[in-house]
Amino acid sequence: MSDYESGYPDYMRESLEKVAATRASRVGKSFKAMTAEEKDKILRDFHPDWKMDQKRGLKVGPSKGQLMPHEVVDILEAHSIIKPEDIDLSSIDYDIDVLIIGAGGAGLSAAILAHDSGIGPDKILIVQKLRLGDANSKMSQGGIQAADAPNDSPTIHYLDIIGGGHYENKPELVEAMVNDGPDVIKWHEELGVLYDKLEDGTMQLAPGGGTSRLRMHSCKDYTGMEITRILMDEVLNRQIGYVEFTSAVEFVMDDKGQVAGAVLFDMDSDEYKIARAKSTILATGGFGRLHIQSFETTNHYGATGDGIIMAYRAGANLIHLDSTQFHPTGSAYPEQIVGQLCTEKLRGRGAQPVNVDGELFVYPLETRDVEASALIRECFGRENGVTTPSGMKGVWLDTPLIDIINGEGTIEREFAAMFRNYNKFGIDIRKEPMLVFPTLHYQNGGVEINVRCETSVPGLFAAGEVCGGVHGKNRLMGNSQLDLYVFGRRAGKAGAERAKTTKIGKLNLDHLKRYEKGLKEGGVETTRKSPMLLPEYRGEKTLEHQLKLL
C-alpha cells in the first residue's frame, strides 16, 4: 500500500495492517464448513430471526396466529388508507384483461408472457409506484442460478435449495423453479441478455453460499440491471400498456368473490383511479424498507411490503413471513453507503471474511443465514469486530484476494459496480478490504402460491419476492433472480389463460369492511394505516437511518 492513501480512518490502520500481513498465508486456505449441529446452534444464538421478542402473533385474517416481525404485523394490523365509501367503482379508468402490479423482473416477465399468450398490448396494464424497472430486481449484482452445467442437474439444484431452506420450502414450487431454470437462461439469451462467458462460449459459472456446483450466471456485477433493462426494452418495443408513478393500494373484488382489478393512487395528482381486470398479477416485491429490527437494508426505495397487506385484506394466505433474510455482507463503512449490498459473488471469487486481527473465522460460502450469524457472532459474541466512527461494528471482507487468486484486473472486470461505488468514497477494493456487516436483504415469506402462481383468492396471481414458499426459511444467492423469471412467466401465462374465459361481476370493496371487522374482533386498536407506499426519511430520520444500528 506504499503510494496508496488508505480510504479508512487512521485508527483502523493497525487492523488493516494485520489483514494485509496475513493475506498471503490465507491464499488457498479456507475455514472449515460447519456441521448441521453447529449451524443449528449459531442460528439460534445469533440469527435475528431467533430473537423472539422481535416478533408477535398476528391477530387478524386467514393466517391469524402466525408469528411475524413486529414491523410486518404493524402493516397487517392496520386500517386501509382508503375508505370504501370514498371510492367510486362505477367509473372505470382502465378496463383491461390482465393487470400487473409492479414492474420489476417478475412483473415485466408476466407482461411479456401475457402478450405471448395472446393478450393484446392494450389489454395489459402494468401499474408501477415509481418508474418501470424500479425494483430490487435491478439491484441484484452477483448472479442467477440455473442448473445447465454438464456436471449439474435440476435434481442437484433442488437438493441445494431445499436443504438451504431448512426443508420448509413447498416442494412443487422448488421443482417448478429448477426445471424452468435452464429455459429462463435460454429465453434471456434470445432477448439479448449479455451473460459472462468463457472463451469457448460456455457460461462463466461461480459458486454461491450453499450451492454444491458452480451454478451462478452473471453479467459482471450488474446481473439484475442487465436483465431488467432488457425486459423493459422488450415491454416498450411491444407497446404493452403501463402507467408509472401510480400505486395500487387495494384490490377491487366482484360479487363472485374474485379479485377484479385494483384501486390505484396517482402519486402526482393524489387521485384514486379504478382498474378493472379479468386477471390480476401481484408483483410488488419485498419489504426491506420496513427496516426489520432497525437493520439497514439493501432494498429499493419502494420496497415497503405493499403487496402482502393488499393480498391479505383480499383473503390470501401468507406463509413463512416469520423468516427474513439478512445478507451477510452489507457495507458498514463508509457511512454514506451503510447497508448497501456487497455481492456474495465477491466471496464466490475468493474474498474472505476476516476479523479485526486478520484471522479467518467462517467458511466463506455457508448459506446466508449461517454466514450472517457468524459475522454477528464475531462482532457481538466474540468482540472481534472493527468499530466504525458512528459506533457500528463490522468485519473485513478481504477483496484484494480476488485479484491475487484470479489474476490482476479481475475486480475491475467482474466487479465494475462495486469497484466504482467504493472508489467514489475513496476506497480501492483491489488494495484494501471492505468493512461489512449483515444487512436486511430479502423477504423469505409472503403470499402463498401454487405452480400456476394462483393465490388462495380467485383471480389473484402472484410472483416474485412478494410470495413465500419457494425458498423456505432461507434463500440461496441467485435464486431470487431465477424466481422472478420462472414465476413471473408462469403468472403471465396463467393470468392470460384465465382472462380469456373469465367474466367480471359487480365490483365491490366489501373485503375491506370484513377486514375492519376482523381487526375489531381480534382486539386490534390502532391508528396505523397501510400500505405505506413510500418510506419516511425526512429531517432527522435521515441521520437516524444513517447512524442507527445495533
Place this chain on the structure above:
Amino acid sequence: MENNAEIVTIYVMGKKHNVPGDLTIMKAMEYAGHQFTRGAGCRGGYCGACATLYRKKGSYKLEGALACQKIVEDGMYIAQIPFNPAEKTTYSLDELRPDANTILEYYPELSRCLACNTCTKACPQDIMVMDYVQASLRGDIEQAAKLSFDCISCGLCAVRCPAEIVPYNVGQLARRLYARYVDGPSQHVLDRVKEVEEGKFDEGIKELKNMDKAALQERYETREKILE
C-alpha cells in the same frame, strides 16, 4: 442521533439549505425536508433515477452525478433531472440482423455526432460514452456493446448532447444485437433445456420429493460438492 460533520450550504433548485457535509445529495435533500417520489430509486447506484446536475459556487461548469452516490459540497447548486423526454425507437429483435448499418438505421441522428465528448464528461459512471457512440456509427456492434455495458440509463449524456443523440438507447440496441446474434446462445444451455423437456430429471426429483425429512437431510448433508 448525533452527527458531528461540518455543516455546509447547498441550494436545491435555488433554495438554500444548511446540511451536514458528509451526506450524499439524496440524503441531504431528505434532511432538508424533501420526500422523493421522482428522483430516488435504488439508492445504490444501479437504477439511474437520481440523475442530477450541479454547479459549484464560483464555477461555470455544469457537472453530472447520481444523487445517491455524490457527497454534497459547500456552495453546491443542485437540480435533479428525473425524466428525459428522449426518443426510443421500437423494434422486434427477432427481425433485426447485426449488420453494420442496423443501429444507424434505427438511430440516424448518430451521424450528427460532433465528437465533442460532452457525453463522456457528463457520465456519472465514467463510461467512454462518445467512444461507444462512435463505435455505433461505424457499425462496430461489439465495441458499442462492451463499452456501454455499465450504463444505468440515467440520461445525463442525452441531456447534455448538442447533437440530440440518446446514447443510452443506442447502447441498449447494440448490446441486445451483440448478445443475441454475435455472442449467441451457449450450447450447454440448449442441451439442458432439451433434457428437461424429455423428462430426464423427473425421476430424480420425484424421489427427493417423496423422501421424509430425515432421509432428505441425510442426502443433503452428504451431497458431493464440486466447486472447482
